[in-house]
Amino acid sequence: xxxxxxxxxxxxxxxxxxxxxxxxxxxxxxxxxxxxxxxxxxxxxxxxxxxxxxxxxxxxxxxxxxxxxxxxxxxxxxxxxxxxxxxxxxxxxxxxxxxxxxxxxxxxxxxxxxxxxxxxxxxxxxxxxxxxxxxxxxxxxxxxxxxxxxxxxxxxxxxxxxxxxxxxxxxxxxxxxxxxxxxxxxxxxxxxxxxxxxxxxxxxxxxxxxxxxxxxxxxxxxxxxxxxxxxxxxxxxxxxxxxxxxxxxxx
Amino acid sequence: xxxxxxxxxxxxxxxxxxxxxxxxxxxxxxxxxxxxxxxxxxxxxxxxxxxxxxxxxxxxxxxxxxxxxxxxxxxxxxxxxxxxxxxxxxxxxxxxxxxxxxxxxxxxxxxxxxxxxxxxxxxxxxxxxxxxxxxxxxxxxxxxxxxxxxxxxxxxxxxxxxxxxxxxxxxxxxxxxxxxxxxxxxxxxxxxxxxxxxxxxxxxxxxxxxxxxxxxxxxxxxxxxxxxxxxxxxxxxxxxxx
Numbered sequence: 001x002x003x004x005x006x007x008x009x010x011x012x013x014x015x016x017x018x019x020x021x022x023x024x025x026x027x028x029x030x031x032x033x034x035x036x037x038x039x040x041x042x043x044x045x046x047x048x049x050x051x052x053x054x055x056x057x058x059x060x061x062x063x064x065x066x067x068x069x070x071x072x073x074x075x076x077x078x079x080x081x082x083x084x085x086x087x088x089x090x091x092x093x094x095x096x097x098x099x100x101x102x103x104x105x106x107x108x109x110x111x112x113x114x115x116x117x118x119x120x121x122x123x124x125x126x127x128x129x130x131x132x133x134x135x136x137x138x139x140x141x142x143x144x145x146x147x148x149x150x151x152x153x154x155x156x157x158x159x160x161x162x163x164x165x166x167x168x169x170x171x172x173x174x175x176x177x178x179x180x181x182x183x184x185x186x187x188x189x190x191x192x193x194x195x196x197x198x199x200x201x202x203x204x205x206x207x208x209x210x211x212x213x214x215x216x217x218x219x220x221x222x223x224x225x226x227x228x229x230x231x232x233x234x235x236x237x238x239x240x241x242x243x244x245x246x247x248x249x250x251x
Numbered sequence: 252x253x254x255x256x257x258x259x260x261x262x263x264x265x266x267x268x269x270x271x272x273x274x275x276x277x278x279x280x281x282x283x284x285x286x287x288x289x290x291x292x293x294x295x296x297x298x299x300x301x302x303x304x305x306x307x308x309x310x311x312x313x314x315x316x317x318x319x320x321x322x323x324x325x326x327x328x329x330x331x332x333x334x335x336x337x338x339x340x341x342x343x344x345x346x347x348x349x350x351x352x353x354x355x356x357x358x359x360x361x362x363x364x365x366x367x368x369x370x371x372x373x374x375x376x377x378x379x380x381x382x383x384x385x386x387x388x389x390x391x392x393x394x395x396x397x398x399x400x401x402x403x404x405x406x407x408x409x410x411x412x413x414x415x416x417x418x419x420x421x422x423x424x425x426x427x428x429x430x431x432x433x434x435x436x437x438x439x440x441x442x443x444x445x446x447x448x449x450x451x452x453x454x455x456x457x458x459x460x461x462x463x464x465x466x467x468x469x470x471x472x473x474x475x476x477x478x479x480x481x482x483x484x485x486x487x488x489x490x491x492x493x
Contacts, residue, residue, distance in 0.1 A: 003323070003400040003437040028295070028442055031325040035438040052263050054348065058298045058325075061347040079328040080321055139268060140460075144475075174268035178299045178450045185295070185442030189401070189472040192439065199401070199473030207475055211450045212270065212460035214468060216477035 008196050009037055015195045018042040018105040020093050020121055022069040024170070024180030025111035025135050025187065027059035032188040033109075034077040038195070040085040041077070042105060043070040046092045056177035093117055095239040098124035109133045109191050111184065113170060115161045116242040122147060122154035123239055126229050131194050135187045138173050140212040142183035146190050146202045151223030151230035157206065159224065164247035179211050252281045252306075258350075262304055270459040276304060280351075282456045283307040285369045287362065288376025289336040290314075291323035291441030292398040296373050296449040298326055301344040303453055307352040308344065309369070311362045311377060312336035323398075323436045366391065371452045375445070376430060383408055383415045392455050394463075396448035397428050398436035401472035403444030404428045405463055406482070407451055412464025413483020426467040426480055440472040 004012065015038050019026055022045040033041060049057070049064045049072055057069075064072035070088045077084055091097060093112070102108055102124050110121045110132060118134070125132035131148035147153045186207065193199040206219040228235045254262070254277060265271040271279075284305050286297040289312040301308060316327045316339045331339040337355045345353055356362050359378055366372070366385050372393045374382055379395070386393045392409035404427040408415045423429065447468065454460045467480040 003435050003440075028325070028439075028446075032438040032442050035322055035325055037322065051257065051261050055262050055264055055302055055304065056299075058302050058347060061343075062349050063346065079330065080325070082329055140270070170264055172267075174264050174266075174271075176268060176271070176450070176453070177265060177303045178446050178453060181295060181299045181446035182443055182450070185439045185446060186472075186475065188439035188442065189437070190475065192437070193473065193475075200475060202475050205475070211447070212454070214447070214451075214461060214463055214466070216468075218476075 004037070008198070011196055012037040012192065013039040015107070016040040016042070016105045017191060018044060018101055018108045019111060020044050020108065020117065021111035021113065022059060022073045023053060023111065023113060024056045024137065024175065025184040027057045027073070028181050028184035029109055029111055029188045029191070030059055030073050030077055031080070032185060033191060034081050034084050036188070036192055040087070042087040042089060042101065043073055044089040044091065044093055044101065045069045046090055056175065056180050058181070093120060095120060095242065098239060099128055102128040102130050105130065107131045107133070107191055107194055109187055111135065111187070116246040118154055119161065119245060120239065120242045123229055123236060126153055127238070133187045133190045133194070135183050137175055137179050137183050138168070138170065140176050140179060141208070141210050142179055143206055143208045144183060144186045144190065144202055145206045145221065146194065148203050151227065152204060152221045153227065153230045155229050156224040156227050157221055159227070161246040176211060182209060182211065252277045254280070258304070265304070270457060275457045278456055279304045279453065280306040282370045283309070283368055284452055285309045285311065285366070285372045287311045287372065287374050287382060289324070289326065289340040290320065290376055291436040291438065292396045292403060292445035292448065293373070293375030294324035294326040294340060295442045295445030296375065296396070297340055297344060298347065299446050299449045300373070300452060301347055301351070303449070305351070307354075309354040309356060310337040310340050311356040313357055313359060313377070323438050323441055325438065325442070371455050373448055373452050375448070379430065387414060394448045394451040395428060396444050397430065398441035398444050399427055399431055400435060401437045401440045402427050402470060403436065403440050404467055404469040405444050405448045405451065406467040407463040409455070409462070409464045413486035414488040417483040417486035417488070419482060422467070422480055422482055426469045428467065437472065440470065443470050443472065
């Protein structure tokens with residue numbers, strides 16, 4: 001019924017995934033990983049549900065406005081799978097909690113919406129040797145990739161953060177509500193593939209999608225020799241101040 | 252049809268998109284969409300169409316929620332096992348957004364008689380051929396989707412594209428556009444094609460972008476690849492319609 005063998009189901013049941021962000025991307029990722037049978041999910045998000053979230057963040061609903069996103073999502077996930085183990089972390093991911101959070105899980109999925117968190121998640125995943133599923137969305141466009149030991153990493157894709165204010169947030173640029181559903185689903189699939197060791201993961205590949213034109217594309221991403229994190233001569237050996245690194249710009 | 256202050260806030264991320272705007276959001280609010288089949292792909296589609304602000308939705312399915320459904324679909328709940336699937340989905344959709352009309356159908360005859368009411372049809376399960384035939388007669392666009400295991404596909408049958416009769420059956424089966432007993436899809440793969448299908452419905456209603464009329468997109472989740480198949484290039488009915 002589920003598309004998995006018995007052995008695969010057991011593997012998913014024993015797996016533990018940390019999900020950063022329970023917003024547009026995090027909603028479908030959490031719902032689908034729960035439905036697919038992942039045993040343990042860590043939900044990390046400091047925010048409360050806002051009315052303007054509900055056009056795309058389908059783990060939440062009208063009665064959840066004002067409620068912490070992790071609680072609202074947890075209720076929804078338990079309604080699908082009451083036996084699901086959840087760790088609720090009502091904190092932002094920071095340089096002080098990231099390594100500890102990452103060490104205890106098998107895989108991290110980054111559903112965050114800002115550059116500081118993406119660089120932090122990337123660095124912390126690399127330093128702890130954990131695979132990271134990356135995704136991002138804006139307007140009608142999205143992309144997905146997987147960063148893991150051996151590289152490439154997010155810093156190979158974007159060596160420098162964009163200048164503050166040069167990339168608009170979802171609030172400024174808008175986003176079609178269905179897009180995070182598609183991109184988040186691709187991310188959830190990548191997580192499952194990695195946990196099962198099945199299929200061709202998006203490591204070294206960036207899958208791109210435009211919903212307006214229904215166009216999918218793929219970029220080959222090679223590890224950069226001068227990457228300060230995953231390159232042969234790393235200069236980044238511990239976490240830094242990511243707010244400062246990204247110019248204090250969130251989103 | 253106007254938007255309230257709370258609707259303007261709720262749909263603000265849509266309204267600032269050039270392709271949607273206040274006008275487009277009002278169009279979505281004024282639209283009536285049928286989702287036929289609340290299994291894996293249909294569930295994701297219904298959830299996102301409701302969230303996007305479709306004003307009136309009709310949900311059709313002739314099955315009941317099983318424990319297997321919970322493994323592939325995201326609108327049902329453990330406590331609703333045994334309930335009609337369309338009714339179970341309506342619960343989740345109403346909680347997501349209490350405004351708007353939701354109609355639940357579980358009989359095939361009710362479904363086929365009322366098709367004229369819809370602006371677009373998302374067909375994930377049900378009597379495919381009868382629905383498509385009637386929709387073609389009425390000039391209503393149909394977004395067809397199916398998911399199996401880690402794969403799925405989407406296409407559009409619309410008045411401005413080739414007709415269903417000109418979609419080669421061999422291609423349709425090759426692409427994975429067929430119904431299967433048991434709905435054995437991996438949840439995220441169904442999520443990918445279900446939301447792509449929902450995007451097609453929105454674009455149709457908004458009149459923007461390039462749709463999938465005459466194109467089948469096939470998603471393979473295990474490879475993370477997409478294949479596109481063109482169909483109906485020589486459809487004479489398309490020329491007649493144009």
